[in-house]
Amino acid sequence: MGGTVDRISIRVTVADPARATAVETRILVDDRPVVAEVFTAGPAEPPEHLLGPDHRLHADVEPHEVRLAEADCTEGCCGALYVTIQRCGDQVVWRDWRNPDAAGLTLRPFTFDAAQYDTEIARAESDHSWEWHERTVARLVGQRLREDPELLGRWDCCPGWVEARPNDSGRVHVSYFHPRPPSAGEQPWLQFVAVLDVAAGDPAKAAGGVVSALCDGDPRRQGRLAGGTREAARQLGFRWPP
Template identity: 50%
Template structure:
């Protein structure tokens, strides 16, 4: 299931047959050996939700330029970034006069193993420039610089960011719950915890996962004992906003570690912090 927002005027074209599946072999790149010019390009941001039978596959943002999926051309080691990180108000795709680098995709086995795809975004007068493509795992990326008309670009990013029609109910609950919990910092400080993420996965459509760090991510950086906890919450058929509010009230009422299980860290860290290490099946 995928959703797209295409606002490139009457000439905007969306390809219907580009390879979306990770690992698919891309055809000849339409941008191969294309000179860098001031020609205006058409940007389309497409959210792709994998089938529920694809365990481990998550939602991704596919980037199309003139109807061509540039990830299929330039990076097939893993999916595009999750819209949770890429499509947020004032997020990384926002173009400003100061250039900044954005990661568009990461290898399924992590960036440190097989790389990622980065682009530098900058507003340049009436245009937005995408340039300086980079993959830490390769010497160079075979993509040219792209220029987008600034108003069309901003409209595309804003519309894609605002469009939530692709979300399933649990994903909506997870998003609203995370927003709520991040505004309630005192409850986690009381229990020496830090919120990691609230996630909903397509292959588990009726539940969400709340991840916590104890005592916090700083312990990882400082080489102190730490644990990660996971709490699995069922999502009934109530309205997502009501569910998120109710779950938030339940979570902040008590020590969240008592209702969660250890899912990260080490057996030695668990022993030092006074928690049982889970027995792997």
Template identity: 45%
Template sequence: METLRRNARSGDPVEARRAAWVIAESAKGGVPEGRFVIRVVVPDPHPVGFPVVEARIVIDGMPVVANAFDKGPAGSPDQLVHSGQLRATSDPQEVRLAEAYCTEGCCGALYVTITREGPEVIWKTWRSLLPGDHSLETRFDAAEYDREITRAEQDHSWEWPARTVARLVAEQFRADPAILGRWNCRPGWCTAWMRDFDTARLTFGYPARRTPFDEPSVQFGLVVDVRDRDPVATAAEIVESIREADPKTTAEIIGGTQDGAEKLGLAYRKPSRW
């Protein structure tokens, strides 16, 4: 452990964050106990391949996706937790818990239907393209289930700085549509990739209204360097810069065609960081 702590203070950023990751993961212990638990798992932060963050569901100590689906990882926290999809209502909702590495259309996905009946939340009608699909019902105390969902929604301790920046910017865009709306733009997605650890990425579409297929529209993207910067201050700077100046003048066009861009009066430049 002392070696890991020393490596976590290394001047090599990759070595330092990998050592810090091992220390943090070791502190979490093994499989969490509890009837229903959500654990966000961040993989080894080494910039190789395309590692993904997973929101792993554990029921009675058993990781659901690992037990029932061997074709791909659990869904991301953005998809499962922060989207509200795991929240249970009286209207049954089918939720995709995992998708195959290659895509659902190729090797399938794992689905479950979630509903609320009085004091209980029920997971039922499990579905995938793998052998052994079943309709086994799993029941949870609704109050305990809701507390775990709320805890997971509020827990951002797993984030790294670039991911925090992306989340904070996305929250501001949702809270105030005028930030981009004043430039006739609409928000896209905001995220950070582990393979590009020190950058946050955000996208937006132009024009703001969704156009018919045969009318021109483009997608813009911004890449923000986050290394050695305070995430909260960085997110605030990004939002303020977009309030003050048209982001179309600095962002790169990453979606749409050159012809479409020119019809919209935009100067097309081939993207360099996407």
């Protein structure tokens, strides 16, 4: 690649509960907040998206595109920020920056030393020191639902996202799909979101309580219908909300 070798660092920031709900994955290149500098329509993606079990920031020989930020009003309305990540020998390259809502985005490629890059990504993925109690419980609930698909599968559902919000103390929000996620072809699907209370004390025990509250009875009857289409609801025997 020649030229300058950049340095990456990652910080998770939690919003003031009185002002916002976002938890952001702040990406710094040579101590500059490059994502925030070029995309102001919304927050950076949360750590569950970028630093979670899908390992989206891992660099492989095969290039892959990652969404780093999305507009508050959704990507389809006001855009998002994407970058392509690729491992090239002993370097990792971020290139081909794009925003679907803004033609001509100009941000130079960044080249990182692969060892420094891998170390920082691994550190960020394993660092949960920023979490508060409900956020830890949400992470453990999501992990449990992924590891044991039968918990929701017996109700013909599959897990989506799980989150705790800075301005919603004592609760977690759990999303799930019935009977399949939207990526499964043209078949009908619905998304539900349940808001569940979180007990104090040991996070693992509290997470078990949330999973039981969700899965011991039909989760489709306790969650709010939050995604899909009116026609899908009709086909699957549910009432589309007004």
